[in-house]
Amino acid sequence: MKRFFSFVHKEFLHIFRDKRTLLILFGLPFVQVLLFGFALTNEISYAKIAILDNDKGMHSRKITHRLLSSGYFRLEENLTTYADIEKAFRKGKIKMVVVFPQDFDSEYERSKGAHIQLLADASEQNTAISLVNYASAIIGDYSAAQNPVASSPMMIDVRSRMVFNPELKGAFVFVPGVMAMVLLLVSAMMTSVTIAREKEMGTMEVLSVSPLTQSQIIFGKVLPYLLLSFINGCLIIALGVWVLDMPMNGNLLLLLTETLLFIFLSLSIGIFISTLTDSQLVAMFASLVILLMPTIFLSGFIFPIESMPKPLQVVSNIIPAKYFIAIVKGIMIKGVGIGYLLKETLILLAMAGLFIFMSLRKLKTRSL
């Protein structure tokens, strides 16, 4: 046991001596979470709009007020003629124009069939769609509030509700994804590089002839990174909850346990990669290509799995991050317990077992 701990101690020395390792270990999660959380968001807040109010009646003013106090829109300018609309768009500042026609008030009062025109700059199509949807929803709310009883018996009233994430916050999607990506990358890449380094430097030979067993060598490599990655995981959760306003509806202990399981799986993948190569460079590239790409594109992190072609959907089943993302979303956002996540948990457990088994078989302290 003393042997094992002196091995672990040596690993910590390696980690803390190498500034680059430390930077990747603790700089990467911070940058990723904040980048995805703030810069790469598709949420709308205070989009600049212009208003062309040809009526200037009570309703148009009230609707304008509702739009501007919602937090989604900010008034950039008031337009006076239709010709101004194109000019305003050309200047590129505004994203949407709300047009109230003449007689808006009287039309609205009389026939309940008044029209509002929403013009959006669709050169950014996602933003345009979101803006029009938000504006429509706010105007619809206003209209509904004015007429508590639906006047037309034939009208079908669709009321949708965005469950779990009513404000459609991007962080809900990104934080679990970034967490999976960072943990997988840091744990798997670090371990694969560190074992490859022992082989490259020839120290593996010396370790092999020592009384250390192969499982002592493997677990000695894993333990320091397990601890550091766990700290990393906690850091990402904390950033998500306190900086990006992620909810924490489920059991924190369960979330941490699942995180630990996922880190363990990532480390076992890292060890497996390192048993396949003797070079640090190959180990690093293998980690990046085998792990990073599929995690970003096939785990449902950025592109929904449901909208992938069938073959890719099948492939996505072997991406560990897919299950971890489902688990994190389940616990943090939906607040479900282990009962609902049993399948994902067991799959991760099985994957970890498989990789550890394959590594122990491959990493021998003597060769033929």
Added chain:
Amino acid sequence: MIAIEVISKTYASARALQQVSFEVQKGELFGLIGPDGAGKTTLFKILVTLLLPDAGKATVAGFDVVKDYKMLRTITGYMPGRFSLYQDLTVGENLQFFASVFGTSIEANYALIADIYTQLEPFKNRRAGNLSGGMKQKLALCCALIHKPEVLFLDEPTTGVDAVSRKEFWEMLGRLKNRGLTILVSTPYMDEAVLCDRIALIQNGTILAIDTPEGITTHFTKPLLAIRGADTYRLIKDLRTAPFTHTCYAFGEYLHLTLKSESVDRTYIEAFLQQKQHRQIEMHPISPTVEDTFMSLMDRQ
């Protein structure tokens, strides 16, 4: 102490060892002498239980290298050919690590390494990667000795080390031997062979001869002449094509010449060279060195 019986090992592409057999006595400093690619490292890896032989049997201190490998690893010290310590750890940390991995402490076996470690002590807090070549080898030797092994395997310990450090290193080996350690050391340098108790000459995976450094030269049966001339390059070309020449190799400024028949004498050779307009010819008989023996045994093969 070490008994090797008809060990063979074949890699996918090449035959590394062919039916190698020899024995090393307890307390002996045994040298394995041969050029790069002769199979020295392969034999070492088999003996330190890193590699399994295809055929044959080997025991170290009575333990079989295949069956009793766990036991063996605690009583052997191994220093691989390449510097194999942690470059980002300090001298002290490296030594401490290897001591605890072998379940011992620096203090417990300090007496064994004291002689070497005192030279390293001033650099105790320096990273191993920043040591000079000679210092690195001394540290590696300390690390291989720290668990007080009975047998020491040193694979080309002096390759890439300066002449002074090489000399020091061999003096250390001599002192370790006097402490009763059995040492198997390999080297491509023939001049180091004389520092061993016994040597084995190895080439292409086959043992050519085993004897004491002095005894090994008795395997060299032909008379040997050392010849020097003004134009060494032309001299070696002419001598190699001469009808009486058996072999001719360059050794520093001299050429070592063996003859096809003993009937050819020095006056005949001198006449032959004068006819070819060689000047400042100097010629005298010499006794063969280990290298001469190696070359002739290699030729015979």
